[in-house]
Amino acid sequence: MIEVQNLSKNYGSRAALKGISFSVADGEILGFLGPNGAGKSTTMNILTGCITQTGGKALINGVNILENPMAAKKNIGYLPEIPPLYPDMTVDEYLNFVYGLKKCKFPKNSHLKEIRTLTGIEDVRKRVIRNLSKGYKQRVGIAQALVGNPQTLVLDEPTVGLDPKQIIEIRSLVKKLGKNHTVILSSHILSEVQAVCDKIAVIDKGKLVAFDTAENLSRKLTGDRKLTVHIEGERKVVEKILITVSGLDAFHVGRTVEGKVTEYQLEVKENCDIRRELFNKMAKNDCPILLMKGSELTLEEIFLKLTTGDFYGGKEE
Amino acid sequence: MTAIIKREISSYFTSPLGYVFLAVFYSFSGLFLWMNCLSSGRADMAGVFLMMFFVILVIIPVLTMRTFAEERRQNTDRLALSSPVSLFGIVFGKFIAAFFVYFCAALVMLIYAIFLAVATGNSGSEFNWPAFWGNFAAMLLLGAVFTAIDIFISSLTDNQMIAALGSIGANIVVCSFDIVSGYVSDENFKKVIDFLSVFGKYSEFTQGIFSLASVVFFLSLTGMFIFLATRVLERRRRA
Numbered sequence: 001m002i003e004v005q006n007l008s009k010n011y012g013s014r015a016a017l018k019g020i021s022f023s024v025a026d027g028e029i030l031g032f033l034g035p036n037g038a039g040k041s042t043t044m045n046i047l048t049g050c051i052t053q054t055g056g057k058a059l060i061n062g063v064n065i066l067e068n069p070m071a072a073k074k075n076i077g078y079l080p081e082i083p084p085l086y087p088d089m090t091v092d093e094y095l096n097f098v099y100g101l102k103k104c105k106f107p108k109n110s111h112l113k114e115i116r117t118l119t120g121i122e123d124v125r126k127r128v129i130r131n132l133s134k135g136y137k138q139r140v141g142i143a144q145a146l147v148g149n150p151q152t153l154v155l156d157e158p159t160v161g162l163d164p165k166q167i168i169e170i171r172s173l174v175k176k177l178g179k180n181h182t183v184i185l186s187s188h189i190l191s192e193v194q195a196v197c198d199k200i201a202v203i204d205k206g207k208l209v210a211f212d213t214a215e216n217l218s219r220k221l222t223g224d225r226k227l228t229v230h231i232e233g234e235r236k237v238v239e240k241i242l243i244t245v246s247g248l249d250a251f252h253v254g255r256t257v258e259g260k261v262t263e264y265q266l267e268v269k270e271n272c273d274i275r276r277e278l279f280n281k282m283a284k285n286d287c288p289i290l291l292m293k294g295s296e297l298t299l300e301e302i303f304l305k306l307t308t309g310d311f312y313g314g315k316e317e
Numbered sequence: 318m319t320a321i322i323k324r325e326i327s328s329y330f331t332s333p334l335g336y337v338f339l340a341v342f343y344s345f346s347g348l349f350l351w352m353n354c355l356s357s358g359r360a361d362m363a364g365v366f367l368m369m370f371f372v373i374l375v376i377i378p379v380l381t382m383r384t385f386a387e388e389r390r391q392n393t394d395r396l397a398l399s400s401p402v403s404l405f406g407i408v409f410g411k412f413i414a415a416f417f418v419y420f421c422a423a424l425v426m427l428i429y430a431i432f433l434a435v436a437t438g439n440s441g442s443e444f445n446w447p448a449f450w451g452n453f454a455a456m457l458l459l460g461a462v463f464t465a466i467d468i469f470i471s472s473l474t475d476n477q478m479i480a481a482l483g484s485i486g487a488n489i490v491v492c493s494f495d496i497v498s499g500y501v502s503d504e505n506f507k508k509v510i511d512f513l514s515v516f517g518k519y520s521e522f523t524q525g526i527f528s529l530a531s532v533v534f535f536l537s538l539t540g541m542f543i544f545l546a547t548r549v550l551e552r553r554r555r556a
Binding site: 011012045048049050051052069070071073074076078080081082083084085086087088089093097098099100101102103144 | 319320321323324327328331332391392393394395396397398399400401402403554555556
């Protein structure tokens with residue numbers, strides 16, 4: 001359980017965080033999304049006690065990180081943007097060091113072996129970290145965060161700089177971890193957050209601009225009022241039928257997909273579901289619908305909408 | 318804290334740094350032993366200790382330069398900062414580790430002393446053990462002071478070279494009070510400067526004067542710079 005209340009941070013006269021609040025429940029994965037310099041790393045550094053905030057509160061499992069850092073830090077595993085690895089140590093030496101540093105109580109050998117297996121670094125355990133590939137270094141970084149089995153994991157851009165295969169592996173690892181841990185993961189790659197996270201917090205210029213599930217965000221922004229359909233049949237016929245569909249606000253004829261198949265964009269009146277009616281009418285007139293989908297916004301679109309101020313625009317400022 | 322001490326000590330000896338430090342210390346102390354004792358057949362090691370002062374002044378910065386500077390550059394400081402360790406624990410752990418390596422180096426003086434004691438015993442005279450222990454204690458105290466100062470300097474920067482050069486500079490400043498005091502005419506001001514002199518107190522030890530006040534002076538100087546280093550870390554956390 002992580003609670004952040006009105007957190008702010010100034011670097012000199014520059015305000016990096018301007019009062020953000022959110023909370024993450026146990027067993028949830030929160031995606032922290034924002035452009036470079038939005039304040040993601042600053043928030044994470046505050047949550048893990050690496051820097052202190054200018055104002056506001058951060059509670060890890062109910063413990064205030066500023067007032068009781070020792071107790072709070074026992075529940076945190078942190079992977080900073082650059083993994084804090086000592087290049088001249090072997091993986092084993094390094095994990096042993098972290099084990100001691102975090103004052104773990106678990107039986108050492110079995111605990112570390114479990115972590116090595118989970119992160120897939122068992123076969124490099126004797127190698128010097130300097131010589132590991134970037135992907136393995138990242139995994140050792142994640143392994144380091146897992147030592148002591150902390151309830152809260154804070155991962156700052158865990159997949160940055162990895163190749164596609166490694167990215168998929170790390171993502172599935174994070175998903176696996178999310179079952180038993182509270183995870184905060186930051187990224188500026190939107191699809192990644194979409195793939196992994198239960199909830200998304202979008203942050204821009206030190207402010208929280210949205211905090212919701214990916215589906216909700218997309219629904220809120222589009223209002224579920226757009227449909228894209230591919231219909232086979234003469235255009236004139238199809239258009240005539242479309243006009244008769246009740247609840248349809250407007251439609252646009254799109255491109256020709258193939259032969260007689262045309263794409264139409266339909267705008268639906270509020271609180272109407274025209275899908276069944278549309279299907280039946282088209283079927284009756286022998287104009288098969290080949291594809292019908294609600295036009296969900298991708299995170300990229302959501303993100304742009306949010307950060308350019310179209311969305312909460314009236315409310316936030 | 319024990320984890321930090323262990324890691325630091327092992328890092329000194331997995332890199333060439335620790336060995337180079339020991340080698341330089343051993344070779345200079347060996348050279349000075351030959352110059353002061355072996356070549357003239359005397360068993361008084363005071364001269365060796367006095368000359369080692371200037372070597373220690375230059376090589377301790379090499380030992381401490383990377384303690385914080387390198388951690389900051391590689392971002393490894395985040396690990397300790399997000400772990401349940403106090404800032405004092407971090408600084409003191411690094412201090413103990415660096416001091417341990419220095420202690421290993423200083424131990425060679427004991428070997429020289431035993432060697433000289435046996436040699437003087439054979440020739441029928443007595444080796445001056447109390448004077449040696451006084452000198453040895455002074456050497457350890459001096460090492461503690463320089464280690465603390467130089468760790469503090471290292472905490473100020475993220476560049477090892479700057480840390481090393483800055484540390485040598487700081488060490489020289491700390492020891493230059495004697496030179497300054499020679500140019501001061503005001504009696505009271507002179508007293509203050511003499512009181513602050515590290516070299517003056519160290520040379521007192523080498524002359525066989527064991528003063529508790531000096532011991533307290535060295536220890537409090539050490540404690541002060543360890544405290545200052547924790548303040549630097551704290552300040553950076555708040556910056």
